[in-house]
Amino acid sequence: MASSAAFSPAAASFAAVKKEFGLSRSVASRPFPSAGKSRKPASKRIVSVMAPQQTERKPAATGSVKNAMTMTEKILARASEKPELSPGENVWVDVDVLMTHDVCGPGSFGIFKKEFGQNAKVWDREKIVIIPDHYIFTTDERANRNVDILRDFCKEQNIKYFYDIKDLSDFKVNPDYKGVCHVALAQEGHCRPGEVLLGTDSHTCTAGAFGQFATGIGNTDAGFVLGAGKILLKVPPTLRFVMDGEMPEYLLAKDLILQIIGEISVSGATYKSMEFVGSTVESLNMEERMTLCNMVVEAGGKNGVVPADSTTFEYLKDKTSKPYEPVYSDEKARFLSEYRFDVSKLEPMVAKPHSPDNRALARECKDVKIDRVYIGSCTGGKTEDFLAAAKVFLASGKKVKVPTFLVPATQKVWMDIYALPVPGSGGKTCSQIFEEAGCDTPTSPSCGACLGGPRDTYARLNEPQVCVSTTNRNFPGRMGHKEGQIYLASPFTAAASALTGYVTDPRDFLQ
Amino acid sequence: MATHFHSRALTPSSAGLDPLRRPRRFLPRPRRLSLSLALAPPSPGGSIRCRPGFAPLTARTAAAPRPAAAAAGAAAGEAAKSFHGLCYVVGDNIDTDQIIPAEYLTLVPSNPAEYEKLGSYALIGLPSSYETRFIDPGETKTKYKIVIGGANFGCGSSREHAPVALGAAGVAVVVAESYARIFFRNSVSTGEVYPLETDVRLCEECRTGDTVTIELAESKLINHTTGKEYELKPIGDAGPVIEAGGIFAYARKTGMIPSLAA
Numbered sequence: 042m043a044s045s046a047a048f049s050p051a052a053a054s055f056a057a058v059k060k061e062f063g064l065s066r067s068v069a070s071r072p073f074p075s076a077g078k079s080r081k082p083a084s085k086r087i088v089s090v091m092a093p094q095q096t097e098r099k100p101a102a103t104g105s106v107k108n109a110m111t112m113t114e115k116i117l118a119r120a121s122e123k124p125e126l127s128p129g130e131n132v133w134v135d136v137d138v139l140m141t142h143d144v145c146g147p148g149s150f151g152i153f154k155k156e157f158g159q160n161a162k163v164w165d166r167e168k169i170v171i172i173p174d175h176y177i178f179t180t181d182e183r184a185n186r187n188v189d190i191l192r193d194f195c196k197e198q199n200i201k202y203f204y205d206i207k208d209l210s211d212f213k214v215n216p217d218y219k220g221v222c223h224v225a226l227a228q229e230g231h232c233r234p235g236e237v238l239l240g241t242d243s244h245t246c247t248a249g250a251f252g253q254f255a256t257g258i259g260n261t262d263a264g265f266v267l268g269a270g271k272i273l274l275k276v277p278p279t280l281r282f283v284m285d286g287e288m289p290e291y292l293l294a295k296d297l298i299l300q301i302i303g304e305i306s307v308s309g310a311t312y313k314s315m316e317f318v319g320s321t322v323e324s325l326n327m328e329e330r331m332t333l334c335n336m337v338v339e340a341g342g343k344n345g346v347v348p349a350d351s352t353t354f355e356y357l358k359d360k361t362s363k364p365y366e367p368v369y370s371d372e373k374a375r376f377l378s379e380y381r382f383d384v385s386k387l388e389p390m391v392a393k394p395h396s397p398d399n400r401a402l403a404r405e406c407k408d409v410k411i412d413r414v415y416i417g418s419c420t421g422g423k424t425e426d427f428l429a430a431a432k433v434f435l436a437s438g439k440k441v442k443v444p445t446f447l448v449p450a451t452q453k454v455w456m457d458i459y460a461l462p463v464p465g466s467g468g469k470t471c472s473q474i475f476e477e478a479g480c481d482t483p484t485s486p487s488c489g490a491c492l493g494g495p496r497d498t499y500a501r502l503n504e505p506q507v508c509v510s511t512t513n514r515n516f517p518g519r520m521g522h523k524e525g526q527i528y529l530a531s532p533f534t535a536a537a538s539a540l541t542g543y544v545t546d547p548r549d550f551l552q
Numbered sequence: 553m554a555t556h557f558h559s560r561a562l563t564p565s566s567a568g569l570d571p572l573r574r575p576r577r578f579l580p581r582p583r584r585l586s587l588s589l590a591l592a593p594p595s596p597g598g599s600i601r602c603r604p605g606f607a608p609l610t611a612r613t614a615a616a617p618r619p620a621a622a623a624a625g626a627a628a629g630e631a632a633k634s635f636h637g638l639c640y641v642v643g644d645n646i647d648t649d650q651i652i653p654a655e656y657l658t659l660v661p662s663n664p665a666e667y668e669k670l671g672s673y674a675l676i677g678l679p680s681s682y683e684t685r686f687i688d689p690g691e692t693k694t695k696y697k698i699v700i701g702g703a704n705f706g707c708g709s710s711r712e713h714a715p716v717a718l719g720a721a722g723v724a725v726v727v728a729e730s731y732a733r734i735f736f737r738n739s740v741s742t743g744e745v746y747p748l749e750t751d752v753r754l755c756e757e758c759r760t761g762d763t764v765t766i767e768l769a770e771s772k773l774i775n776h777t778t779g780k781e782y783e784l785k786p787i788g789d790a791g792p793v794i795e796a797g798g799i800f801a802y803a804r805k806t807g808m809i810p811s812l813a814a
Contacts, residue, residue: 144657148712151662156800176658183658190660243710243734259712259738260661261798307645308704312733341707341732396645492654492709514708516647518677521655 109371111279112346113314116254116368120237128278128377133271136168137236137253142222143173145241145260147190152264163198164270170202170231171195172222177487178209181495185209202231212452212485220451220486223247223419227331228453230360234349234367239266243338244419244513250330251357252349252367257338277343278377279314279370280305284321286385291551293429294329295421295511295531297321297382298336299390303400304380311341313377316370321384322347327356328425335420336513339397389546391509392529395517403534406544412506414441414539415520416532417448418491421511424457426532427483431463431471433536434478437550442542445480446500448489455486480539493521502527509538633768633795635724635746637697639775640686641760642678646701647708648735650677652717654709661716668692670713671720675699684760686721693722698764701728702755705747706735712742719744725766727754727773727784740790743798749785757782 110118114126121132141149154161163169171191176184188206195203204225206218219225223244226232234252239245241263248255258272266272282301302309315337322330330347337345347353349367357365389403416422416430427449434441449455458471466474472483481500490500491512498521502508505524512520515527530538533547540550656673659666674694675686687694699718705728706714715738718726725746726739739747748766754773758764762777768791771784787794796802803809 145711147660148662151660152800155662181658187658187660241710243708245710257710257734259710259734259741261712261738261741261800265799307707308730308732311704311730341704343733492649494654495658496655514647514649516645516649516708517679518653519647519649523677523679 109373109375111314111370111374111376112252112316112348112368113254113279113344114276114374115370116235116237117274117276119235119366119368120254126276128276128375130276131273132276134237134274136239136266136270136272137233138168138170138226138231138238139263139266140170140172140222140226140231140238140240140242140245141263142171142175142240142242143177143184143187143191144175145263146171146194147187148260149241149263149267150190150194152261153267156264157268161268163200163267166199167201168270169198169200169267170226170229171200172204172219172225173206174220174222174225175488175492176494176498177206178212178485178499179495179497181497184495202229204229212455218452218486220449220454221419221422221488223331223335224423224450224454227251227327227356228360228451230357233357233361233363233365234353235365239263239272244335246337246342246344247331247335247419249334249337249345250327250347251353252346252369254344254346255334256344275312277312277314279316279374280310280342281316281318281370281376281379282382283379284317284319284382284384286321286383288321288324288384289387291389291533291546291548292384292387293426293531293533294325294332295336295529296387296390296534297384298333298339299392299397299400299529299531300382300387301380302336302340302398303390303392305340305398307339307396307398308341309398310337310343313342315340315342315345316376317345317347318370319382321382323350323352325352326425327352328423331423332420332426336397339513389531389534389548391534391544392515394515394526394528397514397529399515402546403530403537403544404546404548406528407546409528409544410507411443411509411528411538411542411544412504413443413500413502413508414445414535415448415490415500415508415510415512416446416535417450417489417500418510418512419450419488420491420513421532421535422448422450422454422486422489424454424461426511427454427458427471428461428463429532430536431466431474433533433540433547433550434474434480435463435466435469437478437537437540439540440477440479441539443539445475445478445536445539446490447475447480447483448491448500449483449486451486455483458483478540490520492519509535509544511535635697635766635768637724637763638695639698639700639758639760639762639764640675640684640694640696641700641755641758641762642675642682642702642705643755644702644729645704645707646678648706648711648714649708650679651675651706651714652711653677656717657711657713659713661713667716667720670717671722674717674721674723695722696760697722697724698766699723699726699745700754700758700764701726702753703729705729705731706739707732710734710738712738715739715742715744715747727766729753729755740793741799743794743796743801746787746791746794748787750782751785752782754782 108125118126120134173188204219206215208214232248232251236253238248238255243257245255245257334345391403393399462468484499490498502521502525507526509528511532537545537547659670672692727748736747739745765774771786773782793802796805804811
């Protein structure tokens with residue numbers, strides 16, 4: 042039960058500090074950037090020869106603030122053209138990017154047409170990103186039809202960013218096709234600090250890793266945004282998670298977020314923003330930050346944010362040409378609560394069936410016999426996730442004892458699996474290491490069996506089996522079978538478990 | 553749980569609310585409900601009671617979803633409502649995969665035929681420990697007008713298919729201790745179900761098959777089977793939006809956006 046998991050004694054290294062005015066060393070030490078000045082090298086194109094606009098000199102954005110604000114409050118203030126905002130205020134927010142996919146796109150388009158008219162045009166054809174990814178490699182006729190509906194709408198509306206797939210027999214002959222929307226959004230440069238990104242998918246919060254406001258919405262809200270480019274939002278209060286200490290080499294961001302969800306429960310952040318700061322977070326690469334923000338919805342969170350820094354700007358360098366303006370929480374911003382971690386003391390985590398907050402240490406579950414391992418999804422199917430799994434297989438030199446399914450999130454991830462050399466392997470790729478370990482061949486990129494999907498979905502849990510998975514949810518029936526049991530884990534723990542046939546602490550192989 | 557957090561630095565009333573619940577700036581205030589209309593006695597037949605001329609919710613779900621809903625909302629005007637019927641009781645953290653499993657998400661809710669089909673799969677994802685099924689075999693509608701849940705009802709994905717499936721199956725009201733944010737918002741945006749809240753742990757007080765009445769204006773739930781009465785939290789400004797049939801219907805009705813040309 043949700044409430045019983047919160048504040049269990051297992052979390053000795055995790056202290057909740059309540060404060061009225063959060064003052065974090067890590068944020069305080071960060072120089073506060075002035076508005077209008079991106080750390081990204083300025084575009085060579087001359088944008089304006091006028092005097093700076095008034096909007097760029099608002100007190101809220103210049104640092105000489107009257108009321109301190111959190112990052113999320115600042116992003117929403119800018120998007121609603123307000124000098125300042127407080128949690129609880131309702132504001133109309135301008136949307137920078139709206140993303141939809143094959144599961145919710147057709148319904149959203151239906152509402153858009155019904156409400157704005159059959160001949161209506163979308164508010165901005167360049168701000169809508171449409172990414173088929175959920176039910177692609179299936180013979181389900183309705184699923185295939187839904188991708189056709191996306192294509193027709195994109196053609197009719199001249200949508201600029203549509204990552205289409207036409208030939209389902211071989212994803213590689215579809216150069217436009219990407220795969221899992223949240224990973225594709227980042228890889229294709231649609232995630233930018235300071236912006237507002239909405240998507241018809243609860244894991245849209247993943248993009249908060251770029252220091253932007255990103256959250257999931259339903260079809261009706263998306264139908265409204267398609268026509269109006271705005272949405273009514275309530276400004277959420279912010280919970281702050283300060284993670285300091287050196288990350289042990291057997292931990293991944295997945296362990297951190299499972300720890301947090303176990304601590305605050307699956308509704309602990311409902312209606313709230315979750316901000317991740319501290320030296321550990323600063324040390325994480327972009328894909329790991331995405332894992333952290335990806336699962337804030339599993340705590341009920343509205344959005345998650347990581348302050349943009351040199352890691353962010355480096356990742357964005359060759360991905361977007363649009364100027365962007367990062368914002369940061371003020372030194373005296375108000376946080377509803379602050380939690381502190383000493384990450385160096387944490388251990389590999391799992392979430393036991395049937396709730397993401399059903400936290401346990403991986404080593405506490407060593408007697409749980411498993412039937413299969415699944416590595417994939419927006420949470421655990423990125424390049425870094427496969428590199429991590431490969432590292433465990435490489436260190437052990439053994440073969441997997443249970444079927445191990447590999448579902449790259451996107452076409453880019455798939456290519457990385459086949460091309461990138463794994464560090465310390467003498468030049469071997471992930472694909473070679475996976476093959477030597479006896480894993481299933483990496484399959485076509487999509488959301489796959491993370492959410493079950495049509496019956497013929499690859500690696501769907503069609504029997505009441507026990508699965509260790511790098512995905513995000515383990516509610517009953519999530520991966521297909523209602524009596525199936527899903528242990529959520531990091532790619533390290535998933536790979537270690539594949540090697541033994543039991544839930545296994547990766548330290549058994551990595552130390 | 554949210555109660556662990558201290559919000560002294562913030563307005564306490566603001567924590568945990570989504571825009572549609574307290575839309576003071578953007579939506580005109582609803583006209584006052586007439587109390588006398590809310591006191592209609594429960595009907596033994598189990599249909600939804602309301603002012604004469606209001607189409608029962610079951611009728612609107614039988615037709616194409618939104619046009620009918622909008623029409624019903626307009627006809628209802630400022631009727632004060634009560635809902636009467638059998639309840640179906642579930643526990644905490646009922647996620648969207650249990651409400652409508654992902655394999656059925658190929659159905660497009662804005663397509664009337666598929667809307668109906670979605671309804672026939674509502675709550676099919678509940679584990680077999682729920683021996684009484686929500687929809688009887690061979691049926692497309694549920695006999696339970698009211699769903700009673702625990703904490704965090706509707707957590708998980710953002711699929712609007714979840715409140716739509718419940719509404720299409722014939723559910724009028726969900727009563728829970730708390731909701732996941734997106735489910736609450738989707739319920740209001742679509743006008744499919746009233747997501748009512750209560751401080752009482754009703755999922756342990758009521759049993760599937762109990763006959764209950766909900767008096768919306770009085771924010772009260774009466775369990776006729778046990779003879780007990782419970783207080784609910786007021787639905788507030790979200791009520792008129794749901795009654796109208798969702799945000800678009802409400803916005804048209806109140807003149808926020810122009811009516812569509814016929």
